[in-house]
Amino acid sequence: MRLRILGCSGGIGGANHTTAFLLNESVLIDAGTGLQALSLQxxxxxxxxxxxxxxxxxxxxxxxxxxxxxxxxxxRPLYLHASTETLAILREHVFNWRIWPDFSLLPDESIAFLRYCPHEVGETREAAACRITALPARHTVPAVGFCLDSGNSSLVYSGDTVGCADFWDAVNAIGGLSTLIIETAFPDSEQGLAHASKHLCPATLQRELAHLERSAQILITHLKPADSDLIMQEIAAAGLPVRRLLAGETIEF
Ligand SMILES: [Zn+2]
Ligand SMILES: [Zn+2]
Known part of the structure; x- marks a missing residue:
């Protein structure tokens, strides 16, 4: 199973694009500006x-x-999987006929282009022969992480989260964990902003990773473009066994 990293930055500019991962060919995990790396086909x-x-x-x-x-x-329809709360936010604020049409009603509801599929924490859904489980997360809005289980091993993506004990309980219960993708959006000098926006900085990443009881490759995502080198320098200075996730790379698991 392949996870292709289309975008993994905390912002845009130059080669930076925001989070979008392609699982095999038919499943998209988040739909940030990295999606533009794909052809129409x-x-x-x-x-x-x-x-x-x-x-x-x-x-x-x-x-x-x-x-x-x-x-x-x-x-054929596109299936949109997210928590009930996230789907409600999208329907109210995006697919509301003012920002964008509600494609779940077009051309009419019975043959709609877009299908909303509530997917709650703890629930596992199969897509592209992968078992995808929503994991607990804690952010400023309702959020989840994902465990992608290929049958050979599991890859966990934290999403945007900070200080969520339930997340670590779920991760530590995964027997075949091979890869953990976890965010670190801000440098330590912006710890106040990181705290307010419920993101990690290197100091809090170190505290979070102390909860991990599994050995896995750990990849850092969602770095703010202006501070990405500084953030990685601070992580390296802390001696954490991690590396930066790179747009364009493919992770097999
Ligand atoms: Zn984000
Ligand atoms: Zn966020």
């Missing part, structure tokens, strides 16, 4: 989108993805 092959939460950096390209594939005469 590759976008057409996406059948499922799983969202960690409704923040703009994770959904920015979702409205236009739907519109673009409909323009390619795609008539």
């Amino acid at each position: 590759e976008m057409l092959d996406i059948d499922h989108v799983f969202l960690t939460h409704a923040h703009f950096d994770h959904i920015a390209c979702l409205p236009m993805l739907i519109d673009s594939v409909i323009g390619l005469r795609r008539y």
Whole structure:
């Protein structure tokens, strides 16, 4: 099973694009601006989108993805998996006919282009032969992480989260954990901002990783572009056994 990293930055500018991961060919995990790395044909092959939460950096390209594939005469639905709370936020604030049409009602509800699929914490859903479980997370809005179980091993993606004991309990219960992708958005000098926005900085990453009881490769994502080198220097100074996740790389698991 392959996870292709389309974007993994905490912002945009130059080669930086926000979170979007492609699982095999047909499952998208978050729909940030990294989605623009895909060709129209590759976008057409996406059948499922799983969202960690409704923040703009994770959904920015979702409205236009739907519109673009409909323009390619795609008539099978796109399934949008997220918590009930996240789906409600998207329906109220994005797919509300003012920002963008509600494609769950187009061309009519029985043959709609977009299907909302509530996917709650602890629930496992199979897509592209992968078992995808929503994990607890704690952020400023309702959020989840994901465990992707290929049958060979499991990859965990934290989403945006900080200080969530339930997340670590869930991660430590995964027998075949091979990879943990975890965010560190801010440098230590912005610890106040990180705390207020419920993101990690190197000091809090170190505290979080102390809860991990499994050995796995640990990849750092969601670095703010202006401070990405500084954040990685601070993480290296702390001696943490991690590396930076890179856009364009593919992780096999
Ligand atoms: Zn967020
Ligand atoms: Zn984010």
